[in-house]
Amino acid sequence: MLVDRYAYSNRWRAASPEAKATFAAGGFIAAFGAGRPSAALTVAVVMALVTIGGARVPLTVWLRVAVAPLGFLLVGMLSLVFSVDAVGDGALSLRWLPDGWEPVFRLGTRSIAALSALLFLALTTPLLDIVALLRRLRVPATLLDLMVLCYRTLFVLTDAAQAMRTAQAARLGYATARGTFNSLGLLLANLTVQVWERSRAMQRAAQSRNGDGAWRFLEHDGAMPHRELALALSGAVLLVAYAFGNP
Amino acid sequence: MHIMEGFLPIEHAVGWTVAAAPFVAYGTWSIKKRVATHPEQRILLGVAAAFSFVLSALKLPSLTGSCSHPTGTGLGGLLFGPAAMAPIGAVVLLFQALLLAHGGLTTLGANVFSMAIVGPIVAYAVFCSARRVNAAMAVAVFLAAALGDLATYVTTAAQLAWAFPDASGGFSASFVKFSGVFALTQIPLAISEGLLTVLIFNALTRFNPDELRALHPSDNAKVRP
Known part of the structure; x- marks a missing residue:
């Protein structure tokens, strides 16, 4: 980006x-x-x-x-x-x-x-600096959590979507209008299922490291x-x- | 449809922000409550926000030849409920402004109102009423996503028309003007989005029936794998 x-x-x-x-x-x-x-x-x-x-x-x-x-x-x-x-x-x-x-x-x-x-x-x-600034401005932690998680996962999901798109394109998935629609549907469905898969994996990773909810990051102090x-x-x-x- | 940075006059920009704030605040509170009982939903909602951001980067072919992207408001409204969608949508729209220069900070309130509040609420209401009259799951999902998308765009057109009433025809003429500009692209887009959402739901019922059930207490009995 x-x-x-x-x-x-x-x-x-x-x-x-x-x-x-x-x-x-x-x-x-x-x-x-x-x-x-x-x-x-x-x-x-x-x-x-x-x-x-x-x-x-x-x-x-x-x-x-x-x-x-x-x-x-x-x-x-x-x-x-x-x-x-x-x-x-x-x-x-x-x-x-x-x-x-x-x-x-x-x-x-x-x-x-x-x-x-x-x-x-x-x-x-950088976005994480803005999140840190919002934290100092007392924006609710729930919202900040959403932002941090969203920012961390966004690149992973973009990568996954691009890989799928490349794979589909290599198989002429986007050659016709009908194919484009079909491929996009498959891609989105796959990505949606991944939302659960990945969040479950992250949840397990956090729990196995004694994650108790909030994610804390070192901030520039x-x-x-x-x-x-x-x-x-x-x-x-x-x-x-x-x-x-x-x- | 994002309203771009600085496009709305200051009174409108502030007004829409004030109008959107209580929804976002209530949604934040509801997420906090939900996470207290289901800790795993904290990460799920964050990943879901990233998912909607990625959705907006995908180009969707529209029948008229122009390209646009799926909004995901309908899908999110159905999966996570309209209350949670307000803060999630606010985060996504903030990120779109800061990472893609799409939308803006001063127009954030107006965009949140149309895309993260009106869209999901309409989609959810349509879905519930369609299920009440025993419409098939696919039909209900299609109608919810397509109408949620349309409601979003009608709201945006109304916001713009209110901010820029026509010199001779006033609000209504201006509304016709703005809807006319968007209608060509938005109606086919709403249909595409409806169809894609049905495909997504089909995949979910096939692969994650348990999660779908856990998310949707109101529709428990009706979602069958």
């Missing part, structure tokens, strides 16, 4: 998740606070530059991750570009750009700015990195101030 790989290998991997989350939160607030499309676009560019220049995530990676959501954004904005209205019996009137380009640009740039803030957090902070946090906070405040200064 591309995002996960860079979350572990970027330059700010060791920076405290609190600091990174604070800066990302600043980006989110600025994205929503910026009224003028140009201001929102600036927020997006700043967040992207910090991710690329600061955390040293390659630009190509950033673009590859961003391209799918940007495609969704284009489709979503289509519905704002034209307006449908029912006139009389069953007839529809289509109007191009009912309110002009302004709301379309506003929405587009806001989404891009928020996406840029999300990518900053996602590309610099030590004093709060005040310098990082102060830096992130001032960056966030600057962004938010800029955004609200350009309503």
